[in-house]
Amino acid sequence: MTNLETLVEAIHDGASVALAPDYSGCAMAAVRALVRRGARDLRLIAVPQAGFQADMLIGAGCVGSVEAAAITLGEYGFAPRFTDAVKNGRITLRDSTCPAIHAGLQAAEKGVPFMPLRGILGSDLLTHRDDWKVIENPFSPDDAIVALPAIRPDVALFHAASADRHGNVWIGVRRELMLMAHAAHRTLVTVETVVDDDLLADEARAAGTIPALYVSAIAEVREGAWPIGLAGRYPADAAHLAEYARLARTAAGFERYLDEHVRGRASAA
Amino acid sequence: MSYRIEELLITTLAPMLEGLEHVAVGAASPIPGAAALLARHRGGGRPRVSMLASRRHASFTDGARELFDCAAQGRIDAFFLGGGQIDGSANINLVGIDGYPASRVRFPGSFGSAFMYFVVPRVILFSLEHSRRVMVPRVDFVSAPGTSPSNVYRPGGPYALVTSRCVFRFDRDRGRFALASVHPGQTLEDIREQTGFDFDVPARIEQTPAPGAQDLVLIRGPVGKDISETYPDFARRVLELDAATA
Structure with a gap:
């Protein structure tokens, strides 16, 4: 104390x-x-x-x-x-956006470098966040998804x-x-x-x-x-x-x- | 029976929720909240209503993230979003007007919109203000886009836009709003005058039904009492229900 x-x-x-x-x-x-x-x-x-x-x-x-x-x-x-x-x-x-912050914290919680999250594509949030990346779903073709760095x-x-x-x-x-x-x-x-x-x-x-x-x-x-x-x-x-x-x-x-x-x-x- | 605009909006929103399993209502949303509770009352306990600010209608026990994870799995059928600006493609702006980051007018922020708009099948846009200030040709900042290319994962999206003047339905294929009904006392000319975007108009224009006497009894009775737990000020001011007796 x-x-x-x-x-x-x-x-x-x-x-x-x-x-x-x-x-x-x-x-x-x-x-x-x-x-x-x-x-x-x-x-x-x-x-x-x-x-x-x-x-x-x-x-x-x-x-x-x-x-x-x-x-x-x-x-x-x-x-x-x-x-x-x-x-x-x-x-x-x-x-x-709310779940992006939760997802970043969840990545940190798991000790992994990033967390993928649905949504966000086409939002101007993405334009202004150079630390957010759009990646391809490695398990499925033609499926873009946003990767958020661990917070x-x-x-x-x-x-x-x-x-x-x-x-x-x-x-x-x-x-x-x-x-x-x-x-x-x-x-x-x-x-x-x-x-x-x-x-x-x-x-x-x-x-x-x-x-x-x-x-x-x-x-x-x-x-x-x-x-x-x-x-x-x-x-x-x-x-x-x-x-x-x-x-x-x-x-x-x-x-x-x-x-x-x-x-x-x-x-x- | 005379009624207030808030009551008309409650009875206009409620039918859009009937028959669904689970409706979630975000913060600072007394009218959508009351509509969800009215739908639940009419539906004999269905849909389930998860209201963020409520203790009585709280479905979540795993923190603030659970609402979003729940929605991501498809467990939420309907949700409400607003916008400081809304345009004719159903793009919404919760960030600011005129410049970014140093916006001339700054709103609180995007909240969960950039996610919920994609994953909740029936997103109802709601705005008490229907003016050219809000209903703009093109939003200054896209918090969440109204439509997405076909290769973007998007089971959800805009369903309708309900304002203090009228109801628009959104056609996802065409990416446009169509006038669905005009509230009593409003005209197509008024709505065109106050709307900064173009929209489709049907050959015959419907009027939004006024609240029925039975609905008003429910709203001013059990539904009002229920909403007063979360929004005591709204219940007192609009429904004239005192939280102490609720």
Whole structure:
């Protein structure tokens, strides 16, 4: 077990960082810690889309590139800092599609160099991704298929409900977090609570548990997903998210948000 | 019985889903979601509905990838896609307008469209806005193409385009939309005026049937209650159902 500030120190400037979507396990407290640290040139990988985490990191100047199927605040609208950074060419875009990101991570999970995926042919995504190749199906003539390189993030960063003292992390049904942990070099997790028993001892819980062998560091952070919700624990703070979406429409408003809720919350994480 | 446009769209989409085994609904899709649940209600529990944002209608236990793997195997019969721009060849653009990568207008991104459009047999395009801003001659960025050469693996593709003004059916062989019905209160002239692409018009123009009284009772009753689990704001605002009583 470590603390939040030490946990994010392991995310070096320039690292590729896989992030979960807003409906899964968002490590918002860790994102705020990265902003406070002044992280730079992070290469975000949204699995497969990202929301508030990505928008805040982009707005705070922590991000060099984004690989994503979408960056959006969902019902709170377009992601304003992302949109602004795109228009002004401040970040490198690697536009993708949901299953392409999953497939790249699955290749890394299997330790193979690429994964083929149906679809995509004829999409302008392919035109702009020089790392995606069209190959012939070796088992059938005249059957082109897209080959996607393995995605091996330097870091997978997410928040989960609980961990045990052996370093196992319980994610329940949110198995995209398992995929992220399998694929990444290092997996950094914030959790609501640390439990005293062994999560792998009970089969019902073990099925939804990432074994410690994939987990590099864990920090206990209460309400570590706030203002995003955590399924089964707490709902999203809708008023706060709406306030973020409103303020982040302008650079000045976003700075005000950071001063009030990120830089000013150093002790409260 | 008076009705709202959202209710007309629900009763227009639902028949396109009847008789199918499995309908999936993506995020931020209350109207397609309600249509799928109406079809399921009418069908006595068929089709199965997998709704991404729902806990009650969640069919998947293997993470976010399972929806796509499931579709790749042909286990999903219908899906909905939208577009910031849609053109007459059913190409859709979810990326941005005027330039790439530094687009003047940037949308969130392609989501799963570049894949689902190929593998789901019945993809229904849905757009609440029907204007020349959305219905364009040619999309600025092809997130997913409407048609593919015959040697591209593509069991799926566009089936219809349902908007706030009308229903188009897509002819995959011809690669064109044909006007299928015009919503009450709309005229062919209005639709031509608001559509930036050319489409086929039948000799006799059908009107989209208004929602029947029975359907409205279902939508404002059990279907509305069901959708309020996932879209409480939609249920409250549009169907005037309070989540607390739902």
